[in-house]
Amino acid sequence: MTAPPVQQAAAITTFGLGRSYGSGPTRIDALADVSVEFGQGRFTAIMGPSGSGKSTLLHCLAGLDRPTSGQVLLGDVDLTRLDEKALTHLRRDRIGFVFQAFNLVPTLTALENITLPLDLANRKPDQAWLDVVVQTVGLKDRLHHKPAELSGGQQQRVACARALVSRPHVVFADEPTGNLDSRASADVLGFLHRSVREFGQTVVMVTHDPTAAAYADRVLFLADGRLHEELADPTAESVLDTMKRLDSSSAQAG
Amino acid sequence: MLKLGFRSVLAHRLRFVLCTVAVLLGIGFVSGAMVFSDTLSAALKKNFAAATADITVTPLSPLSGTPNRPPTLSSDVANRIAAVPGVAATDGQLLVPDIEILAKDGRPIDTYSLATFGASWPHDDRTAPFKLVAGSAPWGTEQLTLDRNTADREGYELGQKVKVVTPVRAVTATLTGFTTPGRSGTSAGAPLVSFDGASAQLLLLGEPGWTSIAVALQPGQNPDAVSRAIQTAIGDTVQVRTAAQVSADGESALDDTFGGLTAALLLFAGLALFVGTFLIVNTFAMVVAQRSRELALLRAVGASRGQVTRTVLAEALVIGVVGSTLGLLLGIGVAGLIQYLYQRLDLAIPSATLQVSAATIIASYVLGVGITAAAAYPAARRAGKLPPVVALRADTTVPERSLLVRILLGGFLLLMAVLMFLIALTANGLPAAILVGLATALILLGLVMTLPVLSRYAVRALMSPLGRQAPIVLGRRNAERNPRRTAATASALMISLALVSGLVTIAASAKASVDRGIADAIGTSELVVTGDGGRPFSTAVGDRLANVPGISAVHRVRQSAGEVGDQRVTLAGVSDRTLDGPITVEVTNGELGSLAQGQVALPRNLANQLELAVGKTFDLTTTTGKHRLTVGAIIEPNHQLDAVVTSLPRFTELGGGQIDATLYLEVADGTDLATARQAVLGAIQDYPSVAVRDQQAYAAAERGPINGVLGVVGALLGFAVLIALLGIVNTLALGVVERTREIGLLRAIGMDRPQLRRMLQVEAVAIAVFGAVLGLLVGVLAGVAVQHVMVDDGLSVLDVPVLQLVGAVVIAAAVGVLAAIWPSQRAARLDVLRAIATE
Structure with missing residues (x-):
């Protein structure tokens, strides 16, 4: 591995992050002692078998879930010290989301969905930036359609545009291509990739698809709630190899 | 299953x-x-x-209703019944309503709207409707008995003086006994005063006669057979009942x-x-x-x-x-x-x-x-x-299923309703008002059908003043997204508010009409004398008032019931010169002078109903039978005289009783109104239930019953609001459950709890205000239409109580805000992660 030293400031840093459910003998550690940095302007993928804690990690990073131990620093803000209201406003102002499905509010048009975080914050969108984002996702002629009138791929691109429009500190994507065919997937991933390259956006994506992970600069592998390995400048093949290796090692361990 | x-x-x-x-x-x-x-x-x-x-044998009144002077039978009839085979004994009995018993403080006792009766003392235990439980039977005009309940409640004891006011006169007598109704001695029934037979006729009726004759049978006789025999013996002027x-x-x-x-x-x-x-x-x-x-x-x-x-x-x-x-x-x-x-x-x-x-x-x-x-x-x-x-x-x-069928059916109903409305507006009187009611029901039904179509536009229009902030837009869209549901929830409020606002409009118009009617009808008379609850009172009141210094004239109006064909009418007798000024009457046709010749005057609306004109004759049935009358004048509808109007002598000929319903007093020049009123009150202080009022106080008293109606309407509104609240809470709560994922998404991308609450409030208020405004429009439309067709029948003035109606909409909006509290608490408590993960 020839991981380059991290030159940029970290967008997110975690220290000894842990998330457990239940207590006593029924206690389950979904995450245990995860310390990791996510560089600014970098596209990081998180992978791992189901139950490995990758979604829990993403939720903790994004302020949707509260870790039971450790710290999450978003820039210089410690998420674990924020109350519910502050967390909500932080998600609104500094974080962008793309979920696997059901990303859009069905009663709002594509454009209204895109500007929703800004509207909730009572902020005016930066028209030039909005135009750029819309141009990039290629939805200019579908802006006034309701989600029900858009294809799955178009809906995910609207979601991406919404995630970007407030120029968030980080965009989190949770299996953004899980429900899409390969062509639509390529569109969405290409768009996320460009946002990193062209706009310097920081993106953290959870996926189980090696092809999707190949779009990232770096892949983190999780297993049993722990950070297991990482891969810089991945290709679909190298990701697949690593996954196989992890599988067999965990099979041996199990 | x-x-x-x-x-x-x-x-x-x-x-x-x-x-x-x-x-x-x-x-x-x-x-x-x-x-x-x-x-x-x-x-x-x-x-x-x-x-x-x-x-029991009672006189058969030619009238179906109960006139205020009871028809009577003579003692001769009792004797003829006694001669019928199988009859053991007969007892003439007198039972007269509209008696007042005065409490010790001189006020009439409160009977909670139950009638108080005066009766003659029964002669025969076998047929007695009540019996003595303490003391002795009354004898002469100086003695009376009371029912035990009333005596106990008012604290009257044997030997004390009790004052009662009968339709004939005021009486003070010594209490000699307590009675209870019937043989079983159950405590019940209305307040009852009794005198011995002859005194009862004098004090209660003012003339000889019995209101019923009780018959006791010889042992072993069949009541049905004997009752048929009595009917045959006496003829069909009496009713014989077992x-x-x-x-x-x-x-x-x-x-x-x-x-x-x-x-x-x-x-x-x-x-x-x-x-x-x-x-x-x-x-x-x-x-x-x-x-x-x-x-x-x-x-x-x-x-x-x-x-x-x-x-x-x-x-x-x-x-x-x-x-x-x-x-x-x-x-x-x-x-x-x-x-x-x-x-x-x-x-x-x-x-x-x-x-x-x-x-x-x-x-x-x-x-x-x-x-x-x-x-x-x-x-x-x-x-x-x-x-x-x-x-x-x-x-x-x-x-969503297509709304086409609903639109067509609803549209058809609305069209029918509009036609009915137009037909109703060309007619007048009660039938037209009923038609308006039916048309309104159809309109509501048609609206319930088409509401889902309307709701989309109406909600947008109603909510647009709230601005374009994200939670408001989202709440509004939520109200629009499921038009059937919004419509059904709003329907409940619409119907309730239509009912309430229609009634309020009619009641307010009725109040205003009473005021105007009284102001228009009462001319030079400055004081109006009436009995409590509209009960007539002794002519002695008027006689006394004529001698009160400062009162220059007393005008009497008497009333009794009659029928023309099968239509019930009021017959009014007015004293000379009453229509020359004390009551203002506008003559449409004919001459009021004709009343002196025994002819009658009719209000225009009544004349139209009966299809009568000046010079025509018609038959009026009263307690004394059928009388042929000639129409001498048609007058404009008059609040004080909604009746067949005759002169006093003619009124008596037609069987009207010697009891006054209303007195109109003229105060002499130079006498101050308050002084005159005090003098009048002083002269009739032993008739405590007779009220003397100036015009304003009289109008207020006449409006009293309408306030009662408004009270019921208020209760109705409160109840409707409660139920509407339930409906909106239900719709919102179900919406929250249904949109769990959407709410999770909104929370994830940064909607805070106050914004979430606002969103649900806007949806609730949209539903509530939509229903309320629509209901209000329909209700007011119906109310105005009813007033229009009843303009000659007591609703001469239109009054739309704007303030109360606006208040109702504000209440509806408040209900929306209230209804959102609980569902938004639920929504705010949703765990974001689980909400997103919900299927």
Whole structure:
């Protein structure tokens, strides 16, 4: 591995992050002692078998879930010290989301969905930036359609545009291509990739698809709630190899 | 299938609580009304059974109603009945209503709207309607007895002086005895004063005669046979009834007294059930839409259409049974409470234990279960029609059915309603008002049908002033997204508010009309003398007032009942010169001078109704039979004289009693009004129930009953608001459950709790204001139309109480805000991660 030293400031840093459910003998550690940095302007993928804690990690990073131990620093803000209201406003102002499905509010048009975080914050969108984002996702002629009138791929691109429009500190994507065919997937991933390259956006994506992970600069592998390995400048093949290796090692361990 | 249904109810407790409450409220009022009226009639039956002679003979009035001067029979009739074979004894009896007993402080005792009777002392124990329990029978005009209840309540003891006011005169006499009704001695019945026979005729009637003749039979005689023999002997001028018949008639007469209360309870019941139906329809539609995948799965694993339909209906059944049971209990509670309150008031209403009849129980369950099942049926049928593939589809939303059928049907109804409205507006009087009512009902029905189409535009228009902030736009869109649901929820409020605003408009117009009518009709007379509750009073009052210094003239108006054909009319006798100024009368046609020749004057609306004109003749039936009258004048509708108007001598010839209904006093020049009023009050202080008022006070007193109506309308509004609240809470709560994922998404991308609450509030307020505004428009339209067609029948002035109506809309909006509290708390508590993960 020839991981380059991290030159940029970290967008997110975690220290000894842990998330457990239940207590006593029924206690389950979904995450245990995860310390990791996510560089600014970098596209990081998180992978791992189901139950490995990758979604829990993403939720903790994004302020949707509260870790039971450790710290999450978003820039210089410690998420674990924020109350519910502050967390909500932080998600609104500094974080962008793309979920696997059901990303859009069905009663709002594509454009209204895109500007929703800004509207909730009572902020005016930066028209030039909005135009750029819309141009990039290629939805200019579908802006006034309701989600029900858009294809799955178009809906995910609207979601991406919404995630970007407030120029968030980080965009989190949770299996953004899980429900899409390969062509639509390529569109969405290409768009996320460009946002990193062209706009310097920081993106953290959870996926189980090696092809999707190949779009990232770096892949983190999780297993049993722990950070297991990482891969810089991945290709679909190298990701697949690593996954196989992890599988067999965990099979041996199990 | 019942088991599945039952499980489903348990699994979704929350949503079914609201449906159950709706059923409960409706059935509660239905069963409350039934239990109350059963209890009352059981008590009345007990009294009548105890108080009746074997056979009762009463004069047959030519009039169907009860005139204020009772028709009488002579002692001669009693003698002829005594000669009929099988009759052991007869006893002439006198029973006269409209008596007042004065309490020790000189005020009339409060009878809580029950009539007070004066009676003659019975001669024969076998036929006595009441009996002595202490003291001795009265003798002469200086002695009387009271019923024990009244005496106890007022603290009268034997030997004390008691004042009573009869339609003939005021009497002060010594209390010699206490009575209780009937043989069984049950405490019950109206207040009763009695004198010995001859004194009773003098003091109560002012002339000889009996109001009934009680007959005792010889042992072993058949009452029916003897009663037929009496009928044959006396002829068809009398009514002959056996004890059983008297009981039955008496019950129905007394039932009428409390009919109003029962009717009010039933009105609330109707409203509750109606609104409840909407709530249930809504809930089940949502439940089926939400569970479509689960239901389709049932179909996929082999359940038939019917079975799926029945699963859903089974849930309705559980709700219906639970709601009806609780409602029945609530109803018994309500009836018990009313009875308790009456007893606390010390009201002399007959008491009996609460009667819960089989009919009440059956009606409660049939109505409760029937309405729930009927309301759930459309959704249940739709559930049965779900194709099994829905179970395999990812997207679980059921497409909205087309609204075309609704638009066509609703449009047709609206068109019909508009036509009916136009027809009604060309006519006038009560039939036209009823037509307006029917047209309004049709409009409401048509609107309920087309509301989903309207709601989209109306909600947008109504909510646009709130601005374009994200939570507001989202709330508004939520109200628009499911037009059927919004419409059904708003319908409930629309109907309630239409009812309320229509009634308020009519009542306000009635008030304004009374004011204008009195101001227009009363001319130079400055003081108006009336009896409490519109009861007539002795002519002695007028005689005395004529001699009061400062009073320059006393004008009398007497009233009695009559019939023209089968139309009931009021017959009014007016003293000379009354129409020359004290009462302002506008003559349309003919001459008022004709009254002196025995002709009559008719208000224009009455003349139109009876199709009469000046110079025509018609037959008027009064207590003394048929009389042919000639129309001498047609006058404009007059608030004080809505009657066939005659001169006083002619009034007496037509059988009208020597009792005054209203006196109009003219105050002499130079005498101050207040001084004159004091002098008048001083002259008639032993007639405490006779009131002397100036014009304003008189108008206020005349408006009094309308305030009572407004009170009921207020209660109706409060109740409607409560139920509407339930409906909106229900819709919002279901919406929150249904949109769990969407709410999770909104929370994830940064909607805070206050914004979430705002979003739900906007949706609730949109529904509430939409329903309220529409209801208000329809109600006011109906109210205005009713006033228009009744312009000659008591509603001469239109008054739309804008302030109250705006208040109603504000209340509706507040209800929306209130309704959002609980659902938004639920929504705010949703865990974001779990909400997003929800299927």
